[in-house]
Amino acid sequence: MSTSHKAYVYKGFERFWHWNQSLLIFILALTGFEIHSSYELFGFETAVDLHNKAAWAFIILIVFAIFWHFTTGEWKQYIPTTKNLRAQAEFYLFGIFRNAPHPSKKTVISKLNPLQRLVYLGLKILVIPVMVVSGLLFMFYRYPQDGGISIINIDNLEIIAMVHTLGAFLLLAFIIVHLYLITTGHTVTSNLKAMITGWEDLEDEDETTEINIENPKPQSNA
């Protein structure tokens, strides 16, 4: 079998950002669907209060995350590629049941498979911005109308609300699938452990050993 080495894949801030984001999305979904009157849990007033607070916390987190992505160059992880895209889809549909190897090798500078790149990029540049913008309009839409700024005069909340609700359903569906796909790493828990500790066993490349930028000495447990 191929050899592997321990690598520091998820940096401190990255993990902080990821877990806070997951917590905030959980709170936002839980309170958001109560505001949508899908169920009763906290009470409408508390739900709105929590939702708005979580929304602001999320926006602050996003600002820091954007800063981090650009200053570290980590944004390049999300550049979409068609290479192995089909193979990756086929792996989840068929290969995984036959114990086939992962078609894309995970490395520190390319830790996302082509499907992940596409989906995460979609979240980052489409779903989350749409949620933030529609959410802010939800909070502030009365002001332009009252101030008479006709160019951003929104007559009806309905379209904003529908977009926001659609985004919420998409995010929720993503989370369901995402939570499941965590278990499809080398072992059932290896992906989860990696996101908690930052360290993961990565398969060695055939020709060269990947160099971890922050930990130049490649660690190997082989």
Place this chain on the structure above:
Amino acid sequence: MKNFTTAITFFLAIIAPLVIVTVALRQPKDDHQLLEQLKAKYPIEHKSGVDHSKMAILQQDFTNPHEMTAACLSCHTERGTELLHSAHFTWEREAYIPGRGITYLGKKNLLNNFCTGIQSNEGSCTKCHAGYGWADKNFDFENPYNIDCIVCHDNTGTYKKASGGAGYPVMGPDGPDFKKILGSMSLPKSENCGSCHFTGGGGNNVKHGDLEMALLTAGRDVDVHMGVDGEHMNCVDCHTAENHVMKGRYYGVSSTDSQRLNCSDCHTEFPHQKSILNEHSIKVACQTCHIPVYAKVNPTKMYWDWSTATRKKDGKGFEVKDAEGNITYASIKGDFVWQKMVKPEYAWFNGTADHHLITDKVDTTQPYLKINTLMGEYRDKKSKIIPIKVHRGRQPYDTENLTVIQTKLWDKEKGKGALWLDLEWEKAIEEGMAYVGLPYSGKHDFIKTEMYLPINHMVSQASEAVSCKECHTRSNGRLAALTDFYMPGRDHNSLLDLSGRLLLILSILGVVVHTVIRIVSARKHKMSHTN
């Protein structure tokens, strides 16, 4: 070095956002209670600068009410002219109504959904007129001595206008002590205003539902402003007047967005500590949340069906009362429905109202004839949601000429066609229509009517205000009838929700199926290896 950067990163990542979030979202301390206590402790009380009992001119033995007015005007020289132009005296206002133009409307000539209208009934209705002698069309609106100063300014509470007396008071041996009354003249007390405004429609709380005698004695639980255990405010503390022009409008008779009295005049536009509540005030009137119910003490009339009037028992008119003593049927007026602790209905309102004039045609295709129309809608920037009492009923109309009928209800004596005395529709209609100078075809029927009365009084304590969920709820919310806008928690797009649910179910199903196949295939794999 690495530890240092980690520390900095963690500070920026964890501490800074937490500090920002905490500071930005801090709730201000709630000192509402303390403020209320102080306000109750230091209310502003009016002390008159004049003691009218020391005025020799007022201490005569008056036998003629007009002479009392003359005595008042001998010092208050300009007040007469003022009053001659005030709505309390003219019972009409000059107003522009969109679609109608300049109108001269008021209690003088408008229809209402209770006793229908004053024309041909002045002798009785003008018991509540701030004047003396308005018995018919010939009343002189230009004569200042026809003004009744006392009805508003008596502070003894003993002055009474006679029933059916065209606004004249009870005088002589049965009357009160006028020397005492004139000596007490001062700012109006709530009792003065209430003597008419509490009893509109023919009895206590009949018409408005939020204005009644109980306000004089009730606590803050009934009305937070007037409560005797609180600030115990008078009507005129809010309804201030400049040259006898009072602030405040009643859109059963008013039409324009002017001279209104707003909560914000005292409380400011943004009185809440929570900004989300202040934001509501752009589209929602204060009263909508702060008057959760009206008619808190005594019931108010919600329905008045004139069509059943004139029934007789043993050749005579009669009355039926319910267990609580409310008249539910009277031969002279028809059937009534009374209600207590009523949840208001709600409407968009921008301060402009139209009225169904007696000359307007009736549209029988509509489910209701609107006696008055409150204008406004969600898209109108000036409109806010207000609580209203909707008074429903049935009124006589001319089925040929398609106009609402002014009935003659009252007269001093029998046999002159007054419905309340003779219990005879045809004659009463003929007399009434002849009085207003409109044709009557001889055929009448009854039409369903609605009248919209904004609710402004019986403001509850903040803790009793309408809660979020009472409107932001899927079904049967307070605002269920206002469908021209999207409200979170009430509205949803069923197609979107259905698609969303399907998406979630499919995701879960996909995960489950995938898991099962993985487990099964892993077992097979293992078995094939061990074999």
